[in-house]
Amino acid sequence: MAKREKHIEAITLRAEERLSLNQIAERLGVSKSSVSLWLSECPLSEEEKRERMREANLGNQHGKKPLREPSKLYRASEVESLTTSQKGDIAEYAVAFRLAVHGFSIHKPYSSGGVDWLAENPKTGKIFRIEVKWASKAKEGLPFIRLTRSSNGQRYDNNYFDFIVGYDFYSDTAYVYSFSEISKNKTIITISETAAERWDKLK
Structure with missing residues (x-):
């Protein structure tokens, strides 16, 4: 996926799924700093930021196995x-x-x-x-x-x-x-x- 396409996909993920910078960076395989630059005009609200933090903590508590290991x-x-x-x-x-x-x-x-x-x-x-x-x-x-x-x-x-x-x-x-x-x-x-x-x- 070209850089321009990843930029567009990052905006789509933020608009449709309201993901955090870390989540989008992980899914697109790019740096958090790049995502932060691309989404400078599409910030999460403070409430959404708290919710993303809660979800991250919940995931840790459940002790899930890492994503994408071949079964x-x-x-x-x-x-x-x-x-x-x-x-x-x-x-x-x-x-x-x-x-x-x-x-x-x-x-x-x-x-x-x-x-x-x-x-x-x-x-x-x-x-x-x-x-x-x-x-x-x-x-x-x-x-x-x-x-x-x-x-x-x-x-x-x-x-x-x-x-x-x-x-x-x-x-x-x-x-x-x-x-x-x-x-x-x-x-x-x-x-x-x-x-x-x-x-x-x-x-």
């Missing part, structure tokens, strides 16, 4: 030969496996146009609508999750799902986002350490 499944597969349908199945069942491990009852919705899974918390009786996405590989930086429908490319309607989960096959990691967390993003969200395996959000 055994990835190394054993021929990922380039996988079809879109196969990728979708892998992502859906990888998420279903995690939901089951965490004690949720899993159901397929009756409607063919609905979300991928309905996950019921047996302790509270709450049912969550789960949309699953294969985390797309970026040319540079971290993978991203598309917030648009596969059928027509349009963004999901308000409250279509309760949570969207992006599955990164490379690292065998699921990234969990509530609808409110991605409500300001237009078409994509780049995977974030603070969302890795955050099944505790489903309460």
Whole structure:
């Protein structure tokens, strides 16, 4: 990615995801000083800065493994030969496996146009609508999750799902986002350490 393109991508990440300088620098593989210069006219509010600090601290508390370590499944597969349908199945069942491990009852919705899974918390009786996405590989930086429908490319309607989960096959990691967390993003969200395996959000 050329320097000009990274400049534009940095502005997009700040506008759509409201990321910190450190987060954008990490995702684009550039220095923090470059990002600071590019975004001098696009600062975060003081409240947003505090929120980014809180997220960083939360990520440390959860002791997540580093992003982007190739998994055994990835190394054993021929990922380039996988079809879109196969990728979708892998992502859906990888998420279903995690939901089951965490004690949720899993159901397929009756409607063919609905979300991928309905996950019921047996302790509270709450049912969550789960949309699953294969985390797309970026040319540079971290993978991203598309917030648009596969059928027509349009963004999901308000409250279509309760949570969207992006599955990164490379690292065998699921990234969990509530609808409110991605409500300001237009078409994509780049995977974030603070969302890795955050099944505790489903309460």
